[in-house]
Amino acid sequence: MKNNTKAPLTSAEKANLWNFYMANTMSRCMFQHFLANVENKQIKKIIQDSDLLSQRITERVKSFFQEENIPLPAGFSEQDVNLTAPRLFSDSFYLLYIDMMYKLGLIFYSITLPNTTRLDIRQFITESMRDAANYSNQVTEVMLETGIYVRPPNIPTMNTQEMVERQSFFNGFFGDKRTLTGIEISQLFANIQFNTIKTVLLLAFSQVAESNEIRSYFIRGKHINIKQNTVFSNVLKQEDLPLTMPSQFNVTTTNIPPFSDKLMLFHISNLSSAKLRNFGDSIAVSPRHDLGSIYFRLMVETSNYAEDGGNLLIENNWMEKPPHNVDRNLLAKKKK
Structure with missing residues (x-):
């Protein structure tokens, strides 16, 4: 078997490693401020482990790029976090936030691994995914112990196997509308x-x-999210599936920024991209026509919001250009 470990990085490998570096330098800033304020020992251990994982990932990416003479992105650093700024979130929110980030990370790893060729990069992604899964399990365990874990709604167990007999299975606007599937x-x-x-x-x-x-952009995003959650919750309420979210979402009254505007805007932009991917996945596994229509409409709304965030990053000279192809036509014109 031919060893392809040191073959040149492919476009996918360069782009994914670049994304790993950007996301994890950002996460380290978040974790460092969390560690400066956390009180619960169990949650502190989880934050420490998460910070160390992000540190390992950024160091590995740095070594890969140095071997290939690829310039590192600026990413985020101590200039983007103020460790002396007062606490902004509760300990419980730290846990819920990290749970969300591990979920997003596991999705991203599962997408990047199949598109990776070099064996050392595949091993790196596999190890990172394994570590993220282990830490995600620990987070879930602590959330269950502290009572802040929210389980998805329950549905009755079917007594017998059933087959779909009518095309009305897809109905959502007119005619008989079936009940929601578990997915x-x-x-x-x-x-x-x-x-x-x-x-x-x-x-x-x-x-x-x-x-x-x-600040206005963030407020606008908050209202969009609240409205979207109302839409989703109403669908569940129509089927008598009440949803209770935890109340440990306390935000303190401080107005001293622990993070730079650049970091916060980048973070929200990344989460908007993740939301678009989530909605796309939801459309793919939701056969009911009305659900597809809801997700599509909210995707357009989220896409417009994400684009506005990207424009703000560009206007402030904060958007780093990711690895990209060269413009051959432009090169040809310069030759003249």
Whole structure:
């Protein structure tokens, strides 16, 4: 078997490693401020482990790029976090936030691994995914112990196997509308959960952002998330599936920014991209026509919001250009 370990990095490998570096340098800033304020010992251990994982990932990416003479992105550093700033979130929210980030990380690892060729990069992604899964399990265990874990709604168990007999299985607007499937319920629940945590971030970030324009952008995003959660919750309520989210989402009253506007705006933009992917996954596994229509409409709304965030990053000279192809036509014109 031919060893392809040191073959040149492919476009996918360069782009994914670049994304790993950006996301984990950002996460380290978040974790460092969490560690400066956390009180619960169990939660502190989880934050420490998460910070060490992000540190290992950034160091590995740095070594890969140095071997290939690829310039590192600036990413985020101590300049983007103020460790002396007062606490912004509760300990319980730290846990819920990290739970969300591990879920997103596991999805991203599962997407990047199949598109990776070099064996050392595959091993790196596999190890990172394994570590993230282990820490995610620990987070879930602590959430269950502390009583802040929210389980998806329950549905009755079928007594016998059933087959779909009519095309009305797909109905959502007219005619007989079937009840939601377990997968459709789980997707609605997951999107509500994601939006709830993002709403808390937007609330907190709007409280401490220094730029009036960015503060307004965060407030707008908060209202979008609340409206979207109302849409999702109404679908569940129509089927007598009440949803209770935890109340440990306390945001303090401080207006001293622990993070730079650049970091907060980048974070929200990344979460908007993740939401678009979540909605796309939800459409794929939700056969009912009305659900597809809801997700599509909210995708357009989220896409517009994400684009506005990207424009703000560009206007402030904060958006780093990811690995990209060269413009051959432009090179040809320069030759003249």
